[in-house]
Amino acid sequence: MGSPQFAVPVLSALYENYRLVAVVTQPDKPAGRGKKIVSSAVKKYAEEHNIPTLEPYRLRKEPENIEILKNYQADLFIVAAYGQILPPTVLEIPKYGCINVHASLLPRWRGASPIQAAILNGDMESGVTIMKMDAGMDTGPILRKTNISLASDETGESLSTRLSELGKDLLMEVLPDYIAGKIESIPQDDEEATYAPLIKKEDGQLDPNQPVEILERKIRAFNPWPGTFLLWNEKPLKMLEVEIIQQISHEIGRRGIYQKYPAIDCVGGTLVLKKVQVPGKNIVSGKDFLNGARDWINH
Secondary structure: OEOOHHHHHHHHHHHHHOOOOOEEOOOOEEEOOOOEEEOOHHHHHHHHOOOOEEOOOOHHHOHHHHHHHHHHOOOOEEEEOOOOOOOHHHHOOOOOOEEEEEOOOOOOOEEOOHHHHHHHOOOOEEEEEEEEOOOOOOOOOEEEEEEEEOOOOOOHHHHHHHHHHHHHHHHHHHHHHHHOOOOOOEOOOHHHOOEEOOOOHHHHEOOOOOEHHHHHHHHHHOOOOOOEEEEEOOEEEEEEEEEEEOOOOOOOOOEEEEOOEEEEEEEOEEEEEEEEEOOOOOEEEHHHHHHOOOOOOOO
16 A cells, blocks of 8 residues: 555565555546646556556545455555555454554654655654554554664655665565564654644745745755745745855845855845746756846845
8 A cells, every 4th residue: 555656665575575466556636737647656566567456535435445455355454655544444454454664763753744844854864664553643563663864965855765765675674574473563652753744735835034944954855745935926936956055134035146046035044046947947057047037136
């Protein structure tokens, strides 16, 4: 059970090492400016390898799909960034229960967006937790976890790629011992839990009245999705790469130029825009953007 690219290495390893009876993933949905119907990365892999696929809209509200899951007679459900909460009626189906590959060091960053949350909050490390699922939101007992250090230029995309490979390797280590009953699970400490809420598209808007360090982390955390932007000429100017320097002026929101790059003053410093994207255009360097943005500077 999984949906985005993060889940594909786990799916691939299971396909190569176990008898995989089915894949459950999020339904196709419109994406991009053309609203073209797009399948999840997991569905694409499943179709390429002729794996039966189930795409329920709301698993907990569709008893017919729960019956289909029972009919697969699977010994174990593996979940990796599926995107839906599994009801107890699903959790109790497989003989060995349900295991989740979660992209954080639980109980830190339970919830929908643990990868972004780690970068947003300036964490020095992240990791993957393999846990036995229960009815709560990432509250089940821990089977094993492993950590990595975050790079200073870590993005949501780079961390997701690293953690997906880490999760695949850790799962392959854990599964034989888990099935053999050799792993003693460890309950999570609920008092240490933090939560990573679902991110929405509008969360990507940047406010120069926030501390510059928070904005820089947000730009990295939300790359590639949902992306971050500043409103310029009433249009979203997308931020792809920035650098922090000392304040050019002390007027929050003032737009200027620093070493031929566009810059904007924020609380505690100035953001220099190294890579940006105007709606409908390609990603360009800040220097190239300025060539066509004569009205960038405001006074």
